[in-house]
Amino acid sequence: MRTAVKKVIKAADAGNAKEATALYASAQPLIDSLARKGTIHKNKAANLKSKLNKRIKAIG
Numbered sequence: 123m124r125t126a127v128k129k130v131i132k133a134a135d136a137g138n139a140k141e142a143t144a145l146y147a148s149a150q151p152l153i154d155s156l157a158r159k160g161t162i163h164k165n166k167a168a169n170l171k172s173k174l175n176k177r178i179k180a181i182g
Contacts, residue, residue: 123152123162130174139181146174 126149133142150171157167 123149123156126152127170127174131177134174134177134181137181139178142178142181146178149174 126145130142130145130149133145153162153167153170156162157164
């Protein structure tokens with residue numbers, strides 16, 4: 123999960139919105155899966171997805 127999140131952040135920081143969006147789409151189910159299993163708290167998953175989405179939207 124951390125690798126997937128880092129890839130999204132790296133793409134967003136580089137200003138590549140399309141790549142960041144594609145990477146976010148692949149990271150989102152992974153984050154949700156870990157929250158469902160209880161590996162991470164559901165609020166942490168929601169906060170993480172929100173922050174990533176906010177970062178991607180800031181590019182445009």
